[in-house]
Amino acid sequence: MQATVAAWVDPIRVSKSPRKHKNTWRRPVKIYFSRIYFLGCIVLYFFIPSVVNAGGLVPHLDSVVFSNGSSIVKPGTMVEIRFRVSQYTYGSDEYGYASLGIAPKSAKTDVVRHASANSWLILGILVSLPKHADLGPSDYDEPEYKVSFKAPTKPGRYKLLLGGVPKFTAQRRTYNTKIWQSFEPSMIDRSGFISTLIQYNGMIKDVVDFTVSAAAPTTSQTPTVYLRINDKVPPYTEKIGGMQKNPVIFSWKIGPEFQRKDGKVQYRYQLKPYDDQFGVWTDDVQVSYAFLQKGIHEFQVEARHVSDAHTIESQRATYRFNVPKEHIAQPISKAPIGLEVKPPAVSYDAVYKKSRALLVGMWEFSDAQFPKFNEKQIQTDIQSLEKVLSDSGFEVAVLAKPRVTRDEIVQALAMLVGSARRDDRVFVYFSTHGFADPNSPREGYLATSDCSTVAPEVKCFKLKDLEHYARKALDSQDAKQILFAVDSCFSGLGVVQKTGAHAHVNLSQLAVPKGAFMLTAGMAAQKAQIDPTLGMSIFAHFLAKGLNGEGDLMRNGLMTLSQLFVYVQWEVAKQTDSRQIPMIGKITGDGEMLFWPAGKNPSGGFNGK
Template sequence: MGEKTIRRGAVRGADSRTTTRPRVALIGAIAVAGLLVSCKPSDHAPKPLAPVEAASASPAVSATLLKQSDDLLGRYRQMIVLMDGEAAMKPADREAVHAVGLMLFHDMQESITALAATAGRSTDPAGLAALSDLLDRIEGEPSWFDADRLAFKEFLTQLAQQFSTSQSIAGLKLAKRAGEDLTVLAEIEQAYAQELRDTFGRFAQRGIVPKREKWTDYVAKLKAVYTREGILKDYATVLPDLQARPTITEITVPPETSTPGTPATRGPTKEEREFFGRQLPPKTVLLTFDDGPHPRYTDEILEILKRYQAPAVFFELGRNLGSVDAQGKVKPGPGTQVAQRVLAAGHPIANHSFSHGVMSKFELDKVRQEASSTEALLDAAGRSGQALFRFPYGARNDAALGAIEALKLRSMMWNVDSLDWSDPIPKSIAARVLGELGKQQRGIVLFHDIHARTVEALPLVLDQLKAEGYRFAAWKDGKIVPVDAPADTAAAPELAGANLYRDSVALVIGIDQYKSWPRLQHAVRDARAIQETLQTQFGFRPENVTTLTDGDATRANILRALNAMTRKGPDGKVKRDDRVFVFFAGHGSTRKLPSGRDVGYIIPVDAGTDDLQTDAIAMPQLQELSEALPAKHAFFVIDACYSGLGLTRGGPVGGNNFVRDNARRMGRQMMTAGGADQQVADDGPGGHSVFTWTLLQALSGKADLNGDGLITATELAAYVAPAVSAIAHQTPAFGSLPGSEGGEFIFELASTQEQALSGDSNQLDAKASALAKQADEARNAQLQPVAATVASASAPGGATAASATSVQVTLKGLDGSDTAIATSAAPAPASARVAAQRANDRGLQLYKERRYDEAEAAFTEALKLQPRFALAANNLGFIYYKRDKPTEAARWYRKAIEMDGSRALAHLNLGDALLRAGEDAQAQAAYRAFIELSPKHPRAAELKAWVEHPDSARKPEPSR
């Protein structure tokens, strides 16, 4: 048998008028607003009960009310269109929509204030008649849906309060009508919240007569008038394909802060500069309230917090506290007294700017003025302690953040948004908060103390949090401190990042030079590649990786190394919270016992061909050793054919608490390169076997099927098995060994953060690139999305089932039968920075495989998520360059340099692109910057000669 055919393994033989109501997750409706459709004054004949009722409506008041109410209902309807379906959007898109929604909401609040003010001034007979006409429209406009009338809840509340003490019969009747309408609106609101199918016929005697209509019909009607894209554009936000994160909500803290010619130093991350809630201990909540103080609702919220003994932070608007004149003199207003009551109740008050403007668009002087004026008003109210600041809408950039930090303010954001500014239904608000906390298990929660609905939702939230054992946190002495923490129940350590395992131990074996078996070509190279991957990508310390190759891989040495890992006690290398990885590349064989059962063996270098039982290592022996390991998780990867062991099948740990649950479960798993009746190919791409080459591809990040930055053994098998089967005549098998409790061995991906594409970047050859694409396509064809049901508290008073995306693939089990395995469910969305880095890493892998279209899409996604991602900008430019588009490439290189001028390769790439485009003078300028930053680069001498002597020196060749 020739070398090219050597194998690893022995050869063996509804209708729109129905009563359907919207779901609980109704988001769009804002319980504020007025009218949109212009109308004629009421045709109803006035009732001659009193002279004031016979008065004609004031044309001026009617026109003002009409315009103001038109604006309100228009914005109300825009909010519904903007927010419809936002829960299903990608995190970056949803954050952008929320930011614009908050701005739209604040515009509505200003309009409702103006409308109420007009109503308050309309106390003469003509003004009261105009208000009566407005109520006629609210109660009887036939073209409106019930949901349109919900827009008037706040206005009607204020109208009832304003005229409840009127001195005229007409005014008192207006107050009574408004109260009756509010009762009907409450019924309509309840119906939408609980999906009731009532016809509301019993309310016919009231002013508003509820109809029977579908919420979907209502939203469809609004979408014929408005589009989400148009609304976003009106508020200066453009999201191509609704994928990009808007700059309005993005804080850009470059990963490196340096100037050209100086060493780069890493700046603080967003989490280090700001509070987000993700830093809190498990099951801990900090409550925050924005946009106050409110003359009524703030006090009601204080009473609720007192009842539940829950601390909170109140972020106040300066304009609600008073004013500051040009000389800096503070004039407290009525809101200061409310703020003082907040302080007296034991809650800190903090800075939310003066005017609630978009501070990322302000000049720095305006940012400082907004913050300092509100600081003066907070101090006048009696605030003390370290000061906090919250940017309105979350809109900030690095300059604005630096400006408030210069004022000794610390930014506090949030990671759980109640959306009480957009959702009129208290139960829906509560369900949203509890659902998000169920996913994240901790958080800073954003509420607003300016809404009646927040007052109603808050007890629902606090009741459930108490029942589920959550702790509240307080802001004290410049820190977020959990209160009433049980002294005897320390929280279990959160296993994440580098702390997934205490330590990592590996045994790596590769044998080419067999004594009695056919020699192999690539097994030793495979072992070395795995050893390097474990150490450089996954944190295995060199002293913990034992590598046995060729003559060292005897049966005795292999068993000695395996047995050493089973020892317990202070001298043992492996402990309970460790992981063990065993890789074998070499020959395997299967022997049929007299009973008819197959037993598989891995073949050491010194094994003969006649007595496997004595010379080789049987799979049952590996199974026994795996059970004896004290480690939490163990994973055996065998690049050889396997035996038909009847092994157990352990399902993956699912749900949103995968890492924590997995930490409790013992895991013993195995993956083999082929079945008992198969030979496995030793002549794959890149000087590796087909199996190991695919395994290395998977470990580069391709096997992270749910995008959480972790590769489980199940995900690895779900990628490797179909990919190998597509490019070789072998079928990898996977399963759990006896003794496994369903735990998953985990590889945590390390980012290739600083890899910038340039002419020196390596790529696979054409054959390997084609095989990589074929493998990916085979993997994708076999993956099936499935719903993983996990428990989450989504409604007050009980838990409901939540659905998370998982993927499933059918593989060969270790017993030879077909087995459907599912990966763990996708986690909560990663931060934009992490997601952007992952997209960039994916682009690098795709570039390496010469898949330029897909690489371009990945780098573009990274820039949408992180608009000032200089590395991704450079890499996207290089894709254009490889496609012979130097002008387009130069634009992206310049963009990268604008973001971070210290990136030497971006200057080099820019010079190459300009040189290829025929812009020699500009190319020389780019090369000069490159030489200054990287004088020892291999190309520096050649480029310097041409830059300094362009007429005599040889013109350089741009990279290819």
């Protein structure tokens, strides 16, 4: 390598005057330049790749939202576009900046010269902070960029571009914007942001097209669906999370630019992580959620226009948002003003032939991991529910004593399910300890008196086993509906499928199908709490109050399981400051158990009188 370097840095070697080569400075010069070359190789090896691979930005095209609700804007007006981005930036003590451009729709972006990009509107955006900086509650992998700019004055078609590779600098630019919010760079910085935008061929990302027009929106051949939350454009909606007066209401509509009069418009939606796929196409234009878990959610809605000649589907409207704390909405305790809600005049005997209940409780355990319960408190739980269920028309069997073994529970459930007949409704309540399997934390168990945490599969009762009894009751015995109410710690591990959406429903349609649900005292990792003042379980207290009539939110003499659940969830969460939040899960089927307030006589039918 030294010979090669010497040949490259020492032109004297080819000189015709050999005596000049014998000077004493010749060898030090060769060594000096050799060292420079060696250090240069190191710099090239370590620093050039770090620039190329320092980050990458990929916009989610299905998440683009125009804050004014339309992609058609007037010249010179302010435009705000929001979209999510999958971004990778290396951890460092530098600030990462990306470049954006507003260019004519016809502009080529595969290879762009600086002079061409200089005619575009150029924007900058801060995309990453030094590794020691705290991004706060918005710190997640796919942030939402908010790009604001003044629309071009010349009418035409334009597009928003995003440079796919950010640049990094040790100093933060002096622009008064937050992270992931765009700004217009100064004339001094503008050239640098243009270079960042066009630095790599093929790395400019098309985000969305829009139209600048002074005229009214033109008729579109494709429907565009616009999404609102609590009747506001998503970024300006009220706070989501915590104990709230109102549920989270998503609403949507087709924009005015779609003006076809033939056929009809339908919609479908999904909310992740609750839904694995879109629901069926319906005419519904809103859905409300009284409860949302903590974490990242994504709501998506699509529209389609159906006529005899064709079916045209819209692009997907998407809103991704963070719920910093479980959102729990206060139940509406009466029918909305102007809306008269009456249950259908359905004969009670035609809905349920018989109502059967089993209440299980114990307070002594062989395993030292389970402390002894207060006998009086467990008895109070059982007695409160026994009374309210009896007053509600149930035949109640009680299995409550100091020690209840797994075999006794299995036998009692078998007798209950075996006695069920066609169109019966079945209610089962457990009051005991609960725990997660130490070897499989997602598996939940109920403690029996002979249960051992060392080998839970032997004598403990697995929550998932309740599904076996539910299916046997519905399929083998042809019962109509079954509900398990589990009052224990970690009972949320038994929830099979979480439900959160509530819509206006026909009560007669709810009562007809079969269905099995599980109502739990809390979420998966939460403990069921006993209130010393009440002298009983908080969950059992409000469950009994709900069945006694407080859960009849419409005040019409009949309540659905959804109404009962919303009431119990709100009251328990409020009482425990959200340390315990009841959950509901669907085991199988869509039929939802109906209740009438305790003491009401259903013999005349569900007529709300």
